[in-house]
Amino acid sequence: xxxxxxxxxxxxxxxxxxxxxxxxxxxxxxxxxxxxxxxxxxxxxxxxxxxxxxxxxxxxxxxxxxxxxxxxxxxxxxxxxxxxxxxxxxxxxxxxxxxxxxxxxxxxxxxxxxxxxxxxxxxxxxxxxxxxxxxxxxxxxxxxxxxxxxxxxxxxxxxxxxxxxxxxxxxx
Numbered sequence: 001x002x003x004x005x006x007x008x009x010x011x012x013x014x015x016x017x018x019x020x021x022x023x024x025x026x027x028x029x030x031x032x033x034x035x036x037x038x039x040x041x042x043x044x045x046x047x048x049x050x051x052x053x054x055x056x057x058x059x060x061x062x063x064x065x066x067x068x069x070x071x072x073x074x075x076x077x078x079x080x081x082x083x084x085x086x087x088x089x090x091x092x093x094x095x096x097x098x099x100x101x102x103x104x105x106x107x108x109x110x111x112x113x114x115x116x117x118x119x120x121x122x123x124x125x126x127x128x129x130x131x132x133x134x135x136x137x138x139x140x141x142x143x144x145x146x147x148x149x150x151x152x153x154x155x156x157x158x159x160x161x162x163x164x165x166x167x168x169x170x171x172x
Contacts, residue, residue: 005055007062009048012123016156022124023162025051028059033117036061037110042068044108046116047097048123066093068108095136096129096143100172103140118169125162126154130170144172 008025011017017025029051036043043050044066052060093102099115101108122130130148133139148170151158158166 003052003054003060005053007049008051008053008120008124011053012048012127016127017124019158021057024057025053025059026121026124029061029117029120032059032061033110033113036064036067037113040069042108042110043113043116044068044102045093045097046113046120047094048120049094051120095139096131098140098143100144103143114169115171118166121162121169122148122151122166125158125166126151126156128154 033043033046041064043061043064045063046061050061050063052062054060093099093116097116097119099108099112101112119130126149131139131142131146133142148166151163151166
C-alpha cells in the first residue's frame with residue numbers, strides 16, 4: 001500500500017498534538033491493535049515510528065516484522081495456522097517501548113502491546129518518552145524498575161481520565 005503522510009514520530013517532532021488530535025490518533029491506534037489482537041496477532045514493536053498518519057488524518061499501524069501469532073488458530077478452510085516459536089530469552093522490540101516481559105525475554109501476549117501503547121500515549125501527551133536512559137540497558141532498566149513521571153511535570157495538562165488510561169496501560 002502506498003501511503004502519503006508522515007509517521008507519528010515526525011508529527012511529534014513538529015510540536016505537541018492538540019488534545020483533539022491526541023485522542024483521535026489514540027482511539028484509531030487502539031482500534032487497530034484490537035483488530036490485530038482479535039486475530040491473535042501481537043505486534044511486539046509498537047512505537048511512534050510504526051504509527052503512520054495519512055494526509056487525511058487516518059492512522060495506520062505499520063511494520064509487523066516482529067509480529068507474532070499469539071496462539072494457534074484454525075483457518076476458515078480447516079487448516080491450522082501456527083508460527084514458529086521465538087527462542088526463549090530473546091529480546092525483541094525497541095528499548096523505550098518494550099513491555100517488562102519483552103525486556104526479560106519472556107513470552108508476550110496482547111498485554112505487551114497495551115504497555116507499548118501506553119508508552120506511545122504518554123509520549124503523545126507529555127511530548128517526551130515515558131522511559132529513557134543514557135543507554136538501551138538503562139532504558140530497559142527504567143522500564144523494569146521505575147514508574148513514569150507525572151504527565152503534568154512536562155507542563156502539559158491532561159484530563160484525569162486520560163492520565164488514568166496512560167497509567168493503567170503502563171502498569172507492570
